[in-house]
Structure formats: structure tokens, C-alpha cells
Amino acid sequence: MIHNFAMDGKPTLKELAAMTGFxxxxxxxxxxxxxxxxxxxxxxxxxxxxxxYGRKNRTLSGIIGLIVPDLANQFFPLMxxxxxxxxSISGYTLILSNSDGSPEKEDKVLNKMIDIGVEGVIFVSSGxxxxxxxxxxxxGIVPVVFLDRxxxxxxxxxxxxxxxEGMYQAARYLLTLKHRRIxxxxxxxxxxxxxxxxxxxxxxxxxxALPVEExxxxxxxxxxxxxxxxxxxxxxxxxxxxxxxAAANDxxxxxxxxxxxxxxxxxxxxxxxxxxxxxxxxxxxxxxxxKQPFVEMGRRATYQLLATIKDPFIPKQTVILPTxxxxxxxxxxxxxxxx
Ligand code: RIB
Numbered sequence: 001m002i003h004n005f006a007m008d009g010k011p012t013l014k015e016l017a018a019m020t021g022f023x024x025x026x027x028x029x030x031x032x033x034x035x036x037x038x039x040x041x042x043x044x045x046x047x048x049x050x051x052x053y054g055r056k057n058r059t060l061s062g063i064i065g066l067i068v069p070d071l072a073n074q075f076f077p078l079m080x081x082x083x084x085x086x087x088s089i090s091g092y093t094l095i096l097s098n099s100d101g102s103p104e105k106e107d108k109v110l111n112k113m114i115d116i117g118v119e120g121v122i123f124v125s126s127g128x129x130x131x132x133x134x135x136x137x138x139x140g141i142v143p144v145v146f147l148d149r150x151x152x153x154x155x156x157x158x159x160x161x162x163x164x165e166g167m168y169q170a171a172r173y174l175l176t177l178k179h180r181r182i183x184x185x186x187x188x189x190x191x192x193x194x195x196x197x198x199x200x201x202x203x204x205x206x207x208x209a210l211p212v213e214e215x216x217x218x219x220x221x222x223x224x225x226x227x228x229x230x231x232x233x234x235x236x237x238x239x240x241x242x243x244x245x246a247a248a249n250d251x252x253x254x255x256x257x258x259x260x261x262x263x264x265x266x267x268x269x270x271x272x273x274x275x276x277x278x279x280x281x282x283x284x285x286x287x288x289x290x291k292q293p294f295v296e297m298g299r300r301a302t303y304q305l306l307a308t309i310k311d312p313f314i315p316k317q318t319v320i321l322p323t324x325x326x327x328x329x330x331x332x333x334x335x336x337x338x339x
Pocket of ligand 1: 276
């Protein structure tokens with residue numbers, strides 16, 4: 001049933017058009033019960049009205065939720081700093097949940113956050129959004145801003161960094177150091193950050209007429225332990241003929257260095273290693289890396305969420321922040337370069 005209502009502080013035709021993507025005239029015809037509007041159109045407009053009232057009646061809890069995939073990874077608490085900076089000066093309290101990168105757990109924590117009445121959610125996706133997450137986003141029952149990893153949903157608010165460009169620059173730097181045999185150490189397959197970094201790495205290598213073969217790409221999962229294990233196993237075989245390793249995050253880069261040092265392989269004299277993120281452990285270890293502006297990422301996501309809480313009809317936006325190369329001492333001229 002389509003609501004009939006006067007325009008006294010209730011959703012206007014323009015607001016409903018913005019919420020549904022239909023034109024104002026289509027919304028007007030649907031509301032006047034004109035026969036020539038499709039049932040599905042009327043249904044969508046009807047649910048938009050329910051959403052509107054749902055939002056209007058949501059008590060102002062003063063709470064925003066944050067869902068991250070791996071609390072043990074220093075990168076995510078570092079983004080939390082930026083989020084909390086903005087949330088606390090704006091009078092909001094943060095509640096944080098760890099999804100362990102599990103879509104099932106994402107649904108559970110997102111549902112609980114809605115139940116307790118959060119006013120909005122900042123969401124680092126495990127990769128491919130579940131149907132429930134898609135419904136929450138399309139219904140607008142609570143504003144969601146996605147951060148860092150893309151959930152494969154169109155028309156969302158999304159804050160990330162230039163993952164392709166960042167890893168492209170990392171490979172370019174190793175190539176300027178005359179490395180020709182570079183091993184790529186990849187993070188969690190299927191995440192947008194991993195996919196884009198691998199593409200950037202391949203692009204730089206192909207530009208240097210050094211096409212990347214399957215054997216040159218190791219799959220890990222962004223953790224120190226997995227990064228260590230896959231490089232250790234490669235070193236145990238007799239296939240390690242690389243002079244450099246480009247890792248898709250610092251945790252794995254540091255794990256790789258542990259494996260190399262166990263085999264008495266010196267970094268960077270024999271093998272150069274570059275990481276990605278610039279977590280505190282990178283500076284402590286002298287790791288050359290690609291710095292992600294994680295505090296700014298968190299701040300921008302929170303500003304966007306608070307703006308959407310205030311006005312659910314502001315345009316959605318994608319923000320891609322730049323990365324920078326941080327030069328330390330884990331990279332040197334290729335050990336097989338003879339000038
Ligand atoms: O270290 C974890 C990685 O996964 C980071 O590079 C971040 O971008 C996330 O996608």
C-alpha cells in the first residue's frame with residue numbers, strides 16, 4: 001500500500017526520488033496511485049517511505065559502530081585512531097567489532113549494532129558483501145561508510161588509498177635498484193586491496209619487460225606468520241632465486257625477513273624486502289615500505305558517516321588517498337647486478 005500524505009515535514013517527492021533513483025514525476029504518479037506505475041516501482045517507493053520514518057524514529061544513541069576484519073593486525077587499530085579523533089570531538093562513542101574476515105560474523109555483528117541502535121557504521125569488508133549487508137545498504141536503515149577494502153556493492157560511500165599505484169611504485173623502486181627477479185608476497189586473496197596491489201606490481205614488471213609468472217606470486221593472508229611460512233617453505237625447496245621480495249603488507253614483509261634470517265640470508269645485501277602500510281613495526285625494523293595514511297583514512301570515513309547521519313540524502317562518494325614510499329634500509333642494489 002502506498003502512503004498518502006501531505007508534505008508537512010514528511011519525505012518530499014525530491015527526497016523520495018533521491019532515495020529510490022526514480023524521477024520526481026514517477027514518484028508523484030506512484031503516490032497518486034496512478035495505474036500506469038509498475039508495482040515494483042510502487043513497492044520500492046513504499047519501502048523508501050518506511051525507511052524514511054525508520055530513520056526519523058531512530059533514537060539518537062550517540063553511538064557509531066566499526067567492523068574490522070583482523071584486530072591482531074596493527075593496521076586496523078591505527079585507522080581506529082583517526083576514527084576516534086573525529087567521533088569523540090563530535091560527541092559520539094565508538095563500539096568496535098572484529099569480524100575475523102568472516103561474512104557470517106559480519107552479519108552477526110552488523111545485525112547486533114543495528115539492534116542496539118547505532119546511528120551509523122564504518123565497515124572494513126571481508127571482501128564480497130553478504131546479502132544481509134547489501135540489504136542494509138540498499139534499505140538505508142542505517143548509514144554505512146566502507147573503508148579500506150571494497151565490499152563489491154555499487155553506489156556506496158568508500159574511503160581507501162591508491163593500492164594499485166602504491167604497489168606499482170614499490171616495484172618501480174626495486175627495478176631502479178636493478179632487481180630483475182622479484183617475488184611478490186600477496187595478502188588475502190579476493191580483497192580489493194590485495195587484488196589492486198597485485199595488479200600494480202604486475203603492471204610495473206610488465207613495463208620493464210619482466211612479465212610476472214605464477215611461480216613469482218606467493219599467496220599469504222596479510223599475517224606475519226603466513227608470510228614467514230610461505231617464504232620459509234620456498235627457501236627449503238631449491239626454487240629461491242630472487243633478489244627482492246615485494247610484500248603486500250608490513251606484517252608479511254617482516255615474516256619474510258624472519259625466514260630469510262633463519263637461512264642466514266642477509267637483508268638487504270643478498271635479498272631486498274619492501275613492505276606496505278608503514279605500521280610502527282616497520283620503522284622499528286628499518287623496513288622500507290609504502291605508507292598508507294591510515295589516520296586520515298579513519299578521519300575521512302568518520303566525517304562522511306557523520307555527514308550522512310545528519311543528511312541521508314547527501315551524494316555518495318569514493319575517496320582514494322595517496323600513499324608515499326618510506327625509504328629505510330631493507331632495500332639495496334640487486335646482489336646479482338654487475339653494472
Ligand atoms: O595489513 C592489512 C592490510 O589489509 C592493509 O594493507 C590494509 O589495506 C588492509 O586491506
